[in-house]
Amino acid sequence: MTAAVAIKDSEVAVDEEGYLVNLADWNEEVANAMAAEDNIALTENHWEVINFLRDYYAEYQVAPAIRVLTKAIGKKLGPEKGNSKYLYELFPYGPAKQACRYAGLPKPTGCI
Numbered sequence: 001m002t003a004a005v006a007i008k009d010s011e012v013a014v015d016e017e018g019y020l021v022n023l024a025d026w027n028e029e030v031a032n033a034m035a036a037e038d039n040i041a042l043t044e045n046h047w048e049v050i051n052f053l054r055d056y057y058a059e060y061q062v063a064p065a066i067r068v069l070t071k072a073i074g075k076k077l078g079p080e081k082g083n084s085k086y087l088y089e090l091f092p093y094g095p096a097k098q099a100c101r102y103a104g105l106p107k108p109t110g111c112i
Helices: 029-038 044-060 066-077 084-090 095-102
Strands: 002-007 010-014
Touching: 002 029, 029 095, 044 066, 044 084, 044 095, 066 084, 066 095, 084 095
Parallel strands: none
Antiparallel strands: 002 010
16 A cells, blocks of 8 residues: 555655655645645745755755755855754754655655
8 A cells, every 4th residue: 555645636655654656746735735744834944945955856866864964055055054953943853854755855865
């Protein structure tokens, strides 16, 4: 049995950990639906990280682990956003894992 995330009148397939089975199924509605399941309303700050991750994945074909994510965000968005405290405030279930899931990316390498 494949799990799914409900989006309006349809569903998209996800694996047992909630990551998209088909990365091409992603859109902003999918991200908002996944966040709603976690009782999170995505803000501009969330989208900044989500869009950063999507760009990173497009360039490197890999979802970054938390340490790489924190450093890369710090370089691009500044030190006030490139730190674990800020990222955990946005994504309390783990910035790399949760943000990658909302971004429609595979589970980051090195994440349990």
